[in-house]
Amino acid sequence: MSEPTAAEVTGRPHAPPPRDEDGGAAELAEERFWNLPNTITMLRIAVVPVMLLLPFATSQQGSQVMAWLFIVAAVSDLVDGWLARRGSQVTRIGKLLDPLADKMLVATALIMLVAVDRLGILGTWMAVVIVGRELAVTGLRGIASAGGQIVAAGWHGKVKALAQNIAIGALLFHYQTIGLPAHQVGMVFLTIATALTLWSGYTYFAAYFGGNSVGEPAAGA
Secondary structure, three states: OOOOOHHHHHOOOOOOOOEOOOOOEOOOOOOOOOOHHHHHHHHHHHHHHHHOOHHHOOOHHHHHHHHHHHHHHHHHHHHHHHHHHHOOOOOHHHHHHHHHHHHHHHHHHHHHHHHOOOOHHHHHHHHHHHHHHHHHHHHHHHHHHHOOOOOOOOHHHHHHHHHHHHHHHHHHHOOOEOOEOHHHHHHHHHHHHHHHHHHHHHHHHHHHHHOOOOOOOOOOO
16 A cells, blocks of 8 residues: 555645746755855956955056956856856855955946046036946846846946957056057047947847847847
8 A cells, every 4th residue: 555645635626846937846945155166257246345445555556456356346247257167166156256256356446447537527517427327227137137127238338348358458557558559549439438338238128128138139130
């Protein structure tokens, strides 16, 4: 005689296992915060308070240290994302901290460049546009997520981020570097980054109000 099932004992149907979006059984894996990708992200966040020391490191040697710290932190964004996907270590906290670290790093670096008067009036306006756009898109993603809509990163946002990082790195060097006028190069790329910032910001808001997920083609496109 077979043993009674839990459903027969309780009189209630047994709850089905959780399913993923494709209808398959979802794997309930325990998330670990201190995995390698999240550790790299936290190290990138640790660079943020170091950027606050820029007013005390405006010499050529100090500027080089700040610039290389920023560059290493910016490149680490590619590394932690690749490691997370390759090692199946993508976590919910990592999805939150990764873009937050990028925005904190860029915003802090731009604010400190304004503080040491390396951007001028026009550059300050561009910094305000870039930081304002980051805050606006972050808020938009939060609103969209609450409503079940995905505002994914498109290729234009990635190009914008690349231009931003080149601009900030060059402006942190400030002095002539490898034979190039770092400050002038930085201002050129900051102008390009600002234009891309406005364009990509527009596409995110247009996609949201149009009911489409950014990064995916609109219907009929």
